[in-house]
Amino acid sequence: MDPKSGSNLSFILNKPHDVQFSDRPVPTLSDPHDVLVAVNYTGICGSDVHYWQHGAIGHFVVKEPMVLGHESAGTVVAAGAAVSTLKPGDRVALEPGYPCRRCGPCLGGHYNLCAAMKFAATPPYDGTLTGYWAAPADFCYRLPDGVSLQEGALIEPLAVAVHIVRQASVSPGQSVVVMGAGPVGLLCAAVARAFGATTVVSVDIVDSKLQFARSFCATHVYASQRVSAEENAANIKREAGLEEAGGADVVIDASGAEPSIQTSLHTVRMGGTYVQGGMGKSDINFPIMALCLKEVTAKGSFRYGSGDYKLAVELVASGKVDVKKLISGVVPFKEAENAFKKVKEGEVIKILIAGPNEKI
Numbered sequence: 001m002d003p004k005s006g007s008n009l010s011f012i013l014n015k016p017h018d019v020q021f022s023d024r025p026v027p028t029l030s031d032p033h034d035v036l037v038a039v040n041y042t043g044i045c046g047s048d049v050h051y052w053q054h055g056a057i058g059h060f061v062v063k064e065p066m067v068l069g070h071e072s073a074g075t076v077v078a079a080g081a082a083v084s085t086l087k088p089g090d091r092v093a094l095e096p097g098y099p100c101r102r103c104g105p106c107l108g109g110h111y112n113l114c115a116a117m118k119f120a121a122t123p124p125y126d127g128t129l130t131g132y133w134a135a136p137a138d139f140c141y142r143l144p145d146g147v148s149l150q151e152g153a154l155i156e157p158l159a160v161a162v163h164i165v166r167q168a169s170v171s172p173g174q175s176v177v178v179m180g181a182g183p184v185g186l187l188c189a190a191v192a193r194a195f196g197a198t199t200v201v202s203v204d205i206v207d208s209k210l211q212f213a214r215s216f217c218a219t220h221v222y223a224s225q226r227v228s229a230e231e232n233a234a235n236i237k238r239e240a241g242l243e244e245a246g247g248a249d250v251v252i253d254a255s256g257a258e259p260s261i262q263t264s265l266h267t268v269r270m271g272g273t274y275v276q277g278g279m280g281k282s283d284i285n286f287p288i289m290a291l292c293l294k295e296v297t298a299k300g301s302f303r304y305g306s307g308d309y310k311l312a313v314e315l316v317a318s319g320k321v322d323v324k325k326l327i328s329g330v331v332p333f334k335e336a337e338n339a340f341k342k343v344k345e346g347e348v349i350k351i352l353i354a355g356p357n358e359k360i
Ligand SMILES: [Zn+2]
Pocket: 045, 046, 047, 070, 071, 156, 157
């Protein structure tokens, strides 16, 4: 790894299904608080795949070629003069979005809601599937000795889950139903367990995902049927022993799918909490009467904020969330596009791309 070589191989999306590898300039440390990180591993996220397939998510449209990727861990190779917390050789998880630090949401402790956020692989900003990445030192989280760089690449989706479970204020002894058993749904279930939830139900339409959820963290699983949302909710309550309580204390939707969201509102108990973490269609048919009659607390959740990355690292370091189990495979940098295909086809839970500095 030598940034002086000038080579900064990057995986770039030109337009939908049109990708290329090319050298980008090695970033310079423009701020004394920044560090330069050689990227070792990057996980692929649903949003990366969406840009690759469609070139846009909502009003974020890829107009110029954009480097993909935002779930990365790497090794510090240079530190600015004002950096006191990191040094070359430190292994870090990269938080990939940089807020302005000056606006109302930033100063109010909700920097994930900053309107001026510069987030990796969200147009017009480049992502982390690149050789070298410059970042403010306080957005790079040192990995303890027992945590590998591969696990480090899973800190990003874990931080998403930490934020969702915090939004839900999950507390010891509670029952939590998680709709969707993709990476974020699985991690929400695992974090809920770590927060002390005693009943954690994973719900999905794919049996193999539910089998994995059971081995990973769920106390109960439920395969959604092609019946009404009310019927699915009644089945979940019966199978997870939640009938007496009238439903779950907390329901998290990590799917973004309309039927799951409807089922969520019928599964939560009177006075319970529902958090929307998954993103799907922008507008859906929503059972607002159930929300009202049960006096449900409903919240959204977007990315991660103060303390979420730090806690995610601690959950991995303490063994409370075993993110290694989610890694289905690791591919060399030059096979990045293949990895995207595998994620799109749903063959994998989480696939990592090594490098380009990491040889596998
Ligand atoms: Zn992601």
